[in-house]
Amino acid sequence: MRSLHSHRFRNPLYIQKVFFALLLLATSITVQAQPAVEMADQFRADGKIRVVVGVIVIIFAGLLVYMIRLDRKVKKLEEDQNPS
Amino acid sequence: MNISWWKLGTAVLIIYTLVAGLMGTVPRLVVLNETIRNLYYHVGMWFSMLALWTGSLVFSIKYLSKPDLISDLKAHKAASIGFYMGILGLLTGMLWAQFTWGRFWTNDPKLNGTAISLLAYLAYFVLRGSMEDPMTRARISAVYNIFAFVLMIVFIQVLPRLTDSLHPGNGGNPAFGEYDLDRQMRLVFYPAMIAWIGMGYWIWDIRCRIEKLKISTSS
Incomplete structure (x- = not known):
């Protein structure tokens, strides 16, 4: 549980970074998924x-x-x- | 044209179903690929079967409330054409299953339920064939028909929803939810269902009229 309370998760900039990384990943998956079928x-x-x-x-x-x-x-x- | 509007409408909708069903855009789905278009044709057979069996039920109830051999005739013909549509649905489903689920017959509750329902209606025809007296035959088969209909609804519409099924709309989900059918497909799917129901009713109409002609020429 310690890791959840570590400073990284409190940092809004870090959360923003992770959020955008996930968003980028999600869009790249959906874009790739189209011609794959x-x-x-x-x-x-x-x-x-x-x-x-x-x-x-x-x-x-x-x-x-x-x-x-x-x-x-x-x-x-x-x-x-x-x-x- | 010397023909009912709904028959012409059915003809137009059938052609629309074939053209739009093959040329319209469909979602790109894994495994299913282009076979998702079967939804317009395979499911149509079930809608047609259900509509005909519902018609059969109505005429059976009508016979029981007011005995008339024409009602019995209509109930019988609707049951037999519905059965025919059910066989077509089963065959198309088996072909589709082979290429998506890997086997012609899976132990899917919907498949087994359908097989039981078709057998229940087969028993209806056997029951009819076993009786000579038309009035007795009509009364007993009308009562049996109500039983067969209820059994069919339970086996096709209720039980598969309670357990897991490979069919969409089962395992607790409502049928044709937004994930099963997108907006583009709905534009073809609903007219297609009306078209196949209309086709079933058209054949039923002609069959009943021929049988009535037979009765009036023999008497």
């Missing part, structure tokens, strides 16, 4: 992601159009059964 950055930069999105959208749009057509076919059957 591998993401598909190059793939996106090349614009190839658009090709993938394009293919998926065409397929899903096709499936959704089919859903709409299916829905209307059922509706037609319903109307044939219950002409109102």
Whole structure:
């Protein structure tokens, strides 16, 4: 416990120094942490992601159009059964 | 267009989910990397399943308060499409787990709870298949459905929160807190959940209408 009461911790200048050192360390960690996580950055930069999105959208749009057509076919059957 | 507004809305939201889900910015997270985008699709299956099973519960209660075989039909179809969505959720989850947790199946309480819930609903279909009389079948399966729903909520929504889980939002934390989902992701996540719920309801709607047509042509 002696060390806690030593003169260094009472000195505001020392505390300030430690504080800034920690702040610097924290910012350097966060700055470094960003590129450390591998993401598909190059793939996106090349614009190839658009090709993938394009293919998926065409397929899903096709499936959704089919859903709409299916829905209307059922509706037609319903109307044939219950002409109102 | 001769089609309901909510179905068109669902179609638009599905396309939005796919485009924004793949092209939007996501936080750079270790281990997960780009797979965090699975949140828009994998979790969507669970939302869809929950919404359908809730619909199933509503029609089961409706049947018990006022016996009508159409309510029974709706409850049955919602349960079966919800089950289908649950299987898709399980399969997508297993694939995702293999590449983030290292195994297709971990002993995560959420996974085991989901397996139990799916089995509970499987029992609902077996129960239905075991009865010939439509009225008896409807009444007994409606009562069972309430039980299955409560069991599912306990096993998927309550128990995993009480123990440690690999899933976010479990182990005492609220789901989708600020650390799990950032602002950018919310803009895609919420519309995505509405889109998948809408998709489930759309399929349910068509299934019920076809079954009703079958009934009216046979009688």
